[in-house]
Amino acid sequence: MSNLSSRLSTPFRLARVAVRQVHARYFDDLDRFNGNAREVCEQVVAGTWNGTFFTTSLGHYDYFWMRDFGTVAGSLTAIGQRDKVHQTLRWALKQYRKADHVTICIDPNGRAFNAPGRQSIDALPWLTHSLAVSKYPLTKTDKAFLNRRIKVYCKKYLQVYSGHLKKRRLFNELRDAVHYDRSAYALALTGRLSIAARELGLTFPYPPNRYAEELVSHYWTGQYFRTDAETDDFSAECALMPFFLGVINNKEMANATFDYILESKLETPYPLKYSNGKLKFRYRFMMGPIAMPNYTGDTIWTWHATFYLHLLKQYKRPEYKVEYEKFASLIERHGNYPELVNPDGSWYYAPFYRADPGMVWAALFLDLPTPKS
Template sequence: MKPLIRAFGATFGILRAEYRQLFNRYIAPIERFPGDAREICQQIIDRLWYGDFYRTSLGHYNFFWMRDFGTVAESLVILNHATHVHHTLRWAMRHYRHGGRVKLCIDKNGNVFNAPGKPSIDALPWLLHSLVVSRYELNSEEREFLGGELSRYVDRYLTPEGDIKKGVRYAEMRDAVYYERSAYAVALVGRLAQCADVLQLDNFPFAPSVYRDILINEYWNGMFFKADRVTTHFSSDSALIPFFLKVVEDADMVNATLDYIDKTELNLPYPMKYGEIPSRRLRYRFGMGPISMPNYTETSIWTWHATYYLHLLKRYDRPEYKKQYDQFSALIERHQTYPELTNPDGSWYYAPFYRADPGMVWAALYLELPTK
């Protein structure tokens, strides 16, 4: 009976997410906020806390996404929202345990599901990352559950040497395409290894250094981590996340990547473009290709990735930080909200079957940054 209930809940969650997306894409107006960029972002973060958990956006992503929450958990703690972060994690852990799996999404009714449908390789790593950066105290039942999830994760995704299995399809940050073992995915497994050590969870058998070595030996081209094992172009998720999560800490490598971004103007007119137009056609997920969603994750400007970029500029004391911070602030003020993505010129992204979402929880990453 339990598997049937779980399957129904997952299906209901997906259908509800699709309904919200259609409603907000074609009917709901975009809510705008007064003030400068920081004031706008603070209003958004306040609105996304509903008393039970942090929603992902004020648009059609008005439910919990583990990936999005994981990226902002540390920022929210630094912004003095640790109580809300712990409440969200407690809420998520309860529903994950009830659902029997860690998946990418949870709706307000507690239905656990994956979107866009495939199991995600990064939900469990982002959950453990959130537990670590917020110093969440796990109870014995939560520890037992996470131990089982780690064992399943290793069996599903990893080879006996710890590398990601070739040919396994899964959802990840760049969810419009199918990668062949992206650098982003390897970085998230590396972060999982780090967090399993910190949390003293014994069901993950590989050291963090395994993933640092894979990234450097298999992906580094002297300028950036290439997108995956068969793609040579720059993609900001794969290029930035290994450094952002400190899976690789090498100032020369970071600066080489930041120099490349500056040289190729991936940070203009605003930070930052998702990447470059690939030299070979990517494998797109059904319904997310260049006809239905043109330039969704190519040269469009993604505010999520802009904040990783700004954090690295500041962390490594780069001289262009102030200029890039101001440009990004201007983009927020232009739209009077925190957009999911924009066209390359900064205008709102509209496609035949998609409209960029407003009021993203990613605004917390921006609020953590200093103004200069």
């Protein structure tokens, strides 16, 4: 499938996604798994393997998301799933070569598309990250394709001379409900692309320290990495991802971020709230506060909770045990691994949306060590 035909098929893929979301909201049951938090997560991860690739969830996200898979590729590898990680990547690379594009999603039939519509700045970085952390054996054909996509990526998103993000270039990223202007998350992912390209023997024209320096010089508030070039607001993915991906390795800055989270009670009653909710953003169509109230506000996201827990462990923070146990109790409360929950821990519902169950993100939790009593 060519890049053009892939774009033409996208509306049909998005329509399927929308129908699945509404159907899940009103008609699908929520399964409850037996066991403790780790046992629940083991069942969830096992269920997301469909024999060909890891799906994103056991609910309406029954297809492949490069972003979600990218965040768990290292953890899946660490818990003994390297062969399945490689099988997933082999399948994804085949579909991407057919489409001549690296999109954020691939449907079960192998059709590549972007959701919620715009092209994604982080699909290629997460792909290269996954290949690197799982030590995937790239072929010459793979490398030629990836180098070609890196050239397109740089031309589309980066300034020629500096390699910095282009101003006000709209694209899809992790917090896909809002429009950012050069987010810290996007900058961190570009930095990770630079690092992963070197690890894989690919060609990326800008050095990794360029993105680390930009983050420290223009995004660091003294307590956390601010959301984007326009606002000092806290958003979990922007605050944590530079550390999680190793673009920034600074204990003092990491500890300042963890202190801010504690002082602002963003881990209460469970880790981790998406944002401090101080500022408003421009929302994408049908993803604003009317259709999806508080979707990325002070709701608790299990994805970000696991980024947070991994970093607490990495930086040997004393609150790791307490936060791990709080999060484990949330999993056990629902007998599932929800996409997100309300600030009180109850399952998130919106008029046309229900938080998805059984997220593949559970692999991140399984990769965490159980705290000693």
